[in-house]
Amino acid sequence: MALGVAFAIPWLLLVLVPYISLAKLEPVAYAEDELPDGGMTQYPDKNLLRHGASDYGRDIYASEGCAYCHTQMVRPTYAGPDMWRPGWGGREDDGFARETRPQDYVTEKYAPLGYQRIGPDLANVGNRITDRALMHEHLYNPKGIDRNSGMPAYKHLYKDSPFGKGYEPTEKAEALVDYLLSLKKDQPLPAVVATGG
Amino acid sequence: MTVPKPTVEEMQERAAIDRSARYPVLFFFTSAAAWLFVATILGFFSSLKLCVPSLFDSCPFLGYGRLFPMHMIALVYGWAMQAGIGVMLWLMARLTKNELRYGTTMIVMGHLWNFIISLAVLSVWAGYGRSIPLLDFPVWVWPMMALTYALIVVWLIPMFRSRRNSYVYVSEMYLVGAAVWFPWIFVAANLLINKGASPVMGAGTDAWYISNLIYFWMGPIALAVAYYIIPKITARPIYSYPLAQAGFWILAVLAGWTGFSRYMGGPLPAWIPAVSGAASIFILLAVVATVANFLPSLKGQTKLWEYSPSLRFTVMGMLMFVVYAVLAALSSTFTFGKDLQFSHFQIGLDTLAFYGFFSMTVFGAIYFIVPRITNAEWPSGSRIRTHFWFSTYGIITMVVCMLVGGIAQGGDMAQWDRDFSTSFVNSSAYMVGRCIAWGLISFSNFAFLYQLGLMFVGKGRKTDGPTLIHSEPGAAADARAAAGLS
Numbered sequence: 001m002a003l004g005v006a007f008a009i010p011w012l013l014l015v016l017v018p019y020i021s022l023a024k025l026e027p028v029a030y031a032e033d034e035l036p037d038g039g040m041t042q043y044p045d046k047n048l049l050r051h052g053a054s055d056y057g058r059d060i061y062a063s064e065g066c067a068y069c070h071t072q073m074v075r076p077t078y079a080g081p082d083m084w085r086p087g088w089g090g091r092e093d094d095g096f097a098r099e100t101r102p103q104d105y106v107t108e109k110y111a112p113l114g115y116q117r118i119g120p121d122l123a124n125v126g127n128r129i130t131d132r133a134l135m136h137e138h139l140y141n142p143k144g145i146d147r148n149s150g151m152p153a154y155k156h157l158y159k160d161s162p163f164g165k166g167y168e169p170t171e172k173a174e175a176l177v178d179y180l181l182s183l184k185k186d187q188p189l190p191a192v193v194a195t196g197g
Numbered sequence: 198m199t200v201p202k203p204t205v206e207e208m209q210e211r212a213a214i215d216r217s218a219r220y221p222v223l224f225f226f227t228s229a230a231a232w233l234f235v236a237t238i239l240g241f242f243s244s245l246k247l248c249v250p251s252l253f254d255s256c257p258f259l260g261y262g263r264l265f266p267m268h269m270i271a272l273v274y275g276w277a278m279q280a281g282i283g284v285m286l287w288l289m290a291r292l293t294k295n296e297l298r299y300g301t302t303m304i305v306m307g308h309l310w311n312f313i314i315s316l317a318v319l320s321v322w323a324g325y326g327r328s329i330p331l332l333d334f335p336v337w338v339w340p341m342m343a344l345t346y347a348l349i350v351v352w353l354i355p356m357f358r359s360r361r362n363s364y365v366y367v368s369e370m371y372l373v374g375a376a377v378w379f380p381w382i383f384v385a386a387n388l389l390i391n392k393g394a395s396p397v398m399g400a401g402t403d404a405w406y407i408s409n410l411i412y413f414w415m416g417p418i419a420l421a422v423a424y425y426i427i428p429k430i431t432a433r434p435i436y437s438y439p440l441a442q443a444g445f446w447i448l449a450v451l452a453g454w455t456g457f458s459r460y461m462g463g464p465l466p467a468w469i470p471a472v473s474g475a476a477s478i479f480i481l482l483a484v485v486a487t488v489a490n491f492l493p494s495l496k497g498q499t500k501l502w503e504y505s506p507s508l509r510f511t512v513m514g515m516l517m518f519v520v521y522a523v524l525a526a527l528s529s530t531f532t533f534g535k536d537l538q539f540s541h542f543q544i545g546l547d548t549l550a551f552y553g554f555f556s557m558t559v560f561g562a563i564y565f566i567v568p569r570i571t572n573a574e575w576p577s578g579s580r581i582r583t584h585f586w587f588s589t590y591g592i593i594t595m596v597v598c599m600l601v602g603g604i605a606q607g608g609d610m611a612q613w614d615r616d617f618s619t620s621f622v623n624s625s626a627y628m629v630g631r632c633i634a635w636g637l638i639s640f641s642n643f644a645f646l647y648q649l650g651l652m653f654v655g656k657g658r659k660t661d662g663p664t665l666i667h668s669e670p671g672a673a674a675d676a677r678a679a680a681g682l683s
Binding site: 018023066079100104106109110114153 | 246247250251252254255256257260261262263265266324325326327328329330373374377378381382385389390393394395396397398399400401402405413446449450453454457460461462463464465466469472473531535536538539540541543544610611613616617618619620621622625
């Protein structure tokens, strides 16, 4: 009995109640004077967050174990230097850089926050690498982009080009690149969310 | 003060209990040891991939992102779970003075467990993993695991209820705790994560699950072993029963609050990791209570360490438990955590829990239990010594490299104006250390598996007297006699 209570209290208060309250988070509409460009009317905008990526791409990200070396979580400055790294927090030039929030993951079933940072954080990789061909090159030959990179080449996601030169992405590589290009967790916050009101 | 010697009737009773436990317990130990060997090999190859990232990179089955989760599943569910279950069954039977019943059911369930874990590992290998640390396997695997575990461990409860001693041993409390807490943690974590209603809390729940697995399952089993082995070998009763109870309840009350600090600064409400961090620090009280209880038992008994394999492994495991709890507490504060979070330190800390304190303590139990249930002695004391030293040097290499490497990597990552890859390049020497560590641990466990295999097929030494380290086989009646303490 006492053993059950010892377990039940933290389970209820630390896990279940926050789980339910975060699951119930409703989108927040922008005030009229703060509507951002791009047709967004609320935060989070689930359709726009997807940027055309499918669940399949996310599944490839998970099954290849990308999350064991890459996080998708930008910490506020009091908890780490993430926001100082160029591009990690989002589009600094437009003033959109910020730490990640629970609503930024509404398109996922499981937020791939990550296990280690052998490689850089990917929360906003879709803002840093916008060119599709460059993203493919990153997966096919990471050392060609940065010779110090510790990332293995994901050659099994590609097949040799029938023209003898270069490579052709498989369906899996295309889906993974769709997913990576969609990673932009810097949607502007409505004032009421940003101030915690 | 020493423990009174058992009577002839008590000795016969113990032998009957040991006989009843023989086949199920030996089955769990042997298959666990085989999984451990597989896990250490996977640990070696996954570390090698970090040293040479381009190695076999055209083969989908040899990527770090698949090998590492396979290594973790094999280590935790293949080795730790089965070894822990074996220890739980035997220890509960011995402490409650009940013969182990339903042995055949347990062996059948044990085979099933091995089959399910094989499916889990192979599915991650085949590309069906989900990047959810320790719960990577496809969603249909976990209900089978929960059911099989329940059907093995449920028999501990009637044994505990029909115990024949007037008061509850501390070890019994820990065993019952571990038996009932794990299904709850496992089912709760899987249900919430797979429901997918709150993606961020799903990730938080996984971190909570890992920490709870360590403090609510591995910790209690290791402590149950230590509270049994240390008084047995030193022939001294526990120094203070109330202190032991206090340690148990501190752990029980606080363990469930830990875990979320893994994602401190993350997209969770900030109070959740803060509470977890505080709980990790207060758990040190349970560690202090435990150490304060063991030290008087071990005082003046250091010579026993040289001879008794069980004591040696158990004490080393407990030492690692202290180191683990202190490092976990330190890294759950912003002061240390913000640079160590997501660095190599994290993998060092997890491995310290799985291999350092849990496995080392359980090795101590296995070296004690197997001769009793097989009625034969370990074939070679020097192989036990090999197992001990290679494991110890291996885990120390691992933890030191990952701690120092983690600090170096965290320092590099904090320099925001340098390329991120600098942090990888500068910590690559520590990756070589991680490789060497798994090499040492693999070798040590080959010696262990070989020796356990000999015991399994009935090739144990049949002559009188236990196998001790630094002593001719059978030369002394027990470790105390060999050490000149009795």
